Amino acid sequence: MRPAPVRVPRPAATGILLAILAPIGLARGQDAPGSSGPLPPPADRSVDFLVDIKPILDARCVSCHGAERQKSGLRLDQKAGAMAGGDLGPAIEPGAGADSLLIHRVAGFEGESIMPPTGAPLSPQEVGLLRGWIDQGATWSEAGAGGGSRRPSDHWAFRPIEPDPPPDVRDEGWVRSPIDRYVLARLESAGISPSREADRATLIRRLSLDLTGLPPSPEEVDAFEADDSPASYEAFVDRLLASPHFGERWGRHWLDLARYADSDGYEKDRPRPEAYRFRDWVIAAINRDLPFDRFTIEQLAGDLLPDASPDRLTAAGFHRNTLTNTEGGVDAEEFRVAAVIDRVNTTGSVWLGLTVACAQCHTHKYDPITRREYYQLFAFFNSADEADRPIESGSSSVRDAGTEGDEPGPRIRTFVEQAGEDRRESRIHIRGDFLRPGEPVEPGTFEVLPPLPETGGRPDRLDLAEWVVDPENPLTGRVAANRVWHHLFGRALVTSMDDFGTRGESPSHPELLDWLASEYRRLGWSRKGLIRAIVRSSTYRQASAVRPELREVDPENVLLARQNRIRLEAEVIRDLALAVGGLLSTEVGGPSVFPPQPPGISELTYASSARWEESSGPDRHRRGLYTFFRRTSPYPMLTTFDAPDANVCAVKRSTSNTPLQALTLLNDAAFVEGARALGLRALREDPSLAALRAFRLALGREPTVEELEILDGLRASLLHALQADAGSVHALLGGEVPPHGIGRAEAAAIVATSRAILNLDEFITRE
Incomplete structure (x- = not known):
């Protein structure tokens, strides 16, 4: 049994939190x-x-x-x-x-x-x-005193990716990977030692949550703790990477970038009943480890590939996730242009890590991107029209809904490229106003980056997609590797993840970033390969506890002398609450579902499309990423825990800490049902130590002596109160029958204790 600090249920900790936060607030400005x-x-x-x-x-x-x-x-x-x-x-x-x-x-x-x-x-x-x-001599070149230079070498992110060899270190015994050499060299130069390796229970929960978003079972924890060999660790990593739930976990990361939603947005916000097919394509592509360069090309230009398959047409829906305004009387061209602008800006953020939107009205104030270059990029997307294409049966990555009689089959929204004389002309918009067209422009990229390969004709989106992932492009590899690192450490090497320009943050470990980008390419752009390399490192395996000396010299853990504690994403928090009690459906893919939500939410949107017909059976407890996401009235539990609104590309989720979150963990239907299932499961599996069993199922570890005393005290006090409160007993059990030989009040007390466990900070945190 490992020592651990006592964890107090969130509602009981309010006074402690106030006492802690007050001095933090005073010190923040220092x-x-x-x-x-x-x-x-x-x-x-x-x-x-x-x-x-x-x-x-x-x-x-x-x-x-x-x-x-x-x-x-x-x-x-x-x-x-x-x-x-x-x-x-x-x-x-x-x-x-x-x-x-x-x-x-x-x-x-x-x-x-x-x-x-x-x-x-x-x-x-x-x-x-x-x-x-x-x-x-501090020689200052006046050529750099405003406006900046146009040479690619002027800024670190525009330089070629040429990683230095991994450095020598003094503590060779700590090194499992070249990653560790780059990190340890920085630590040794600062006189700091890395943290100890996390215990096995923490490691298996960390790996499970990072790679699949699901908790390990107590039996998996026992086996992992019993075999601490390197082969055991690597075999468990490989098993997680091979799980179909890996694609769900890492697909959700990508859907934030794709601004995926199940509705159009704007006032009408009509449902998109086939939008889920793009989501399912992402999950399937990640599960089969589609190389990131192909993953990119198929989303930017899948419709332009030779013999474009249904899968590739579905992939091209990446840029069909933009908002669509179907209100009466709107200027269709205005909103078509707005969608094209969004595609340009999203492409710049997702793959290039640049704030290209700043050049929409004028030449970028800080980065070497002119207004003309912005509209050259605009021209790639301006020549594409949107269309509904039928989905043929036999597609390997999307679920075919089938047809009945003469009814048309399912359709996916994708692009149709204009050609020849029908191609739409692109012009610079004066001050960003589409009603004030300026000089015409042809498709092109940025002078500061390597040029487009010569094709002998007018470049199209396929040329752009291939240029984005070209080995000579210094940005894409760095941006993509930086994003993977962020998801595994909770902090990126370049913290301004959507701004690799001159106003963004410099990388904390530039040599490591270049090694990761180079390694990503060397591995054939294998996402699974890069993740495997990172999670095998000693750097990843460190404990997350903040040592006093680190708090003093590196409070933000920039030097990576420990792991980071990460508040889990909204969907994963909900999944955990359902999984630990055995309620979570593990079905992968399919149409979006409608789990219970507070009354009146759907009425906040346009009346003709506001029906929220609550799902039943297994669909009631599907994973969070399958929840129907309506832009004008998103699922409240998800937004409470900082899910993005899907109106624009979300490169990085925010993390808040509010009283409403604690209330949601106590009272939202998913958590009420999850706690009830957890308590009854614990009673069935270990009736004499049900509170301990519930704790272990939820947190993946044994409680400390102090924690067990708190749990037993809470259970006893609840039991005493519930023995005289039949109404509360009925509400807690919700019509469920306790296991044989267990009284209703006793079962209700364990359910209430389980609600407190699900409200612990540790439950919603990846250590």
Whole structure:
């Protein structure tokens, strides 16, 4: 039995939380404490201002020390201001980096408040570049003092992916993977040791939740704890990767990017009864490990591939997930253009990690993307019209609904490419207004990136898709690998996941990011292969507990000296509540379902399409990603736990902590039914220790002595109260009959205890 802190049910912890949060709120505005360690050494090569220094200043400094704001009187976006310094004196001492205030502040030297005060601190490599530049005379090229350069090498994300060899480390025994070398080298340079490996019960729950979104059974936990060999760990990973539920878990991540929903949006918000076919294609493609380059091409241009199959037509529905306005009297062209704009912006965010939308009205203020280039990208999508295509039987990845008599079969919304003289002309929109057309443009990409391959004709979406995943494109591999890392650590290496431009965050581990991007390609763009490589590493297996010394020097865990605790996504939280009691249906795919929701929600949307006919049987307890998602009145449990609204691409979900979440865990129908099933299951499996059994089923571990005392005390007090309250007993049991020999009040007390267990922070958290 492992030691663990006592977990208090959320409703009982309000006073404690207030006491904890108050000082946190007071301290939030203070500068992070600095390090008393030595300065990182200067770069041992010639440092170029445009290539090495300006990107750091643009990304990390000028938001507070630029043209609009000059905190402490310091300006770092122009030579005169940088050399003059600020209220604290000169920031740069040319020829003397170690004596320069700028270096002291970005390194947190000798207790100096570290800069920037928010976000990840500069890496030792970045500090070394700044120090080397100052040592070499702090030469400031005026060519970089505004507007930026157009050379691909000007910014780290536009440089070719050329990973450095994994570095040597002192603690070779900790290394299981090249990943560990990159991480450990940073830790050793900072004088920090990695955390111990998490215990086996934590590891199996972590792996299960990360890879399938489902909890391990007590029997799986027992077997995993009994065999701690490397082969046991790797075999369990492979079993999870082969599970059909892997595609559900990782497909849900992708559906956020695809802004998938089951309705049109806008006021009418009509249902899309066949939209689920795209969702099912995503799940099937991920389960069969369709290489990411093919996964990309089929979604951007599946309809243009030779002999496009029903699967590929379905895949091309990625960009048919945009909103559609069917209100009377609207300007159809206005909303067609709005949909094309959304496709351009989504493509830029999902695959390139760039804020291309900023160039819709004018040349991008910070990144090398002109307005003309934006509309060149627009032209790829502007020549495609939407159409409903029939789904033929025999498709390998979508469920064929079949036909009866002369009734038409199911249809999928996809693209039809215009050709020849019918091709729609594309023009620059003056100030982003489609009613003010400017110069005509042809399809094209960004000058800062490698050019489109020559095809001898007018490039189309298929050419664009192949360019996106071309090995010479430096962005796609980095963006995709960064996203996989985020889902396995709760924090990306580049935290601005949709902005790899000059205003985004620099990677915390640039060499590791490039290795991951290169490895992704080397593995044939195998998503499963990259995930397998990451979860096998010692870095992934670390415990998530915050050590006191880490809280002081690396409060945001930028250096990866531990794992992160991750609040689970809305759909997974609901799935867990149903799974631990044995209610969850494990059927994969099919039309969306209508689980119970609070009355009146569906009436919030357009009246003619507002029916919410509650599903029955197994469909009542399907996984959360199969819940019908209506844009104007989304399923409330999902939005309470921060599910995106599906109106635009969601690169990263937010994570909130609100009283409404605790109330949902106590009172939402799925959690009431899940707790009831959990309590009755525990009574059937171990009637003498039912509370302990419920705890283990829910959390995947044994309770500590203190936790068991709390559970027993709670059960006893509930039993005492329920023996005199037949109405509450009936409500808790909901008509279910207790196992033979168990009294109704006793069964109700275990059900109520199970409700408290499902309300624990640990239940909705991946450790």
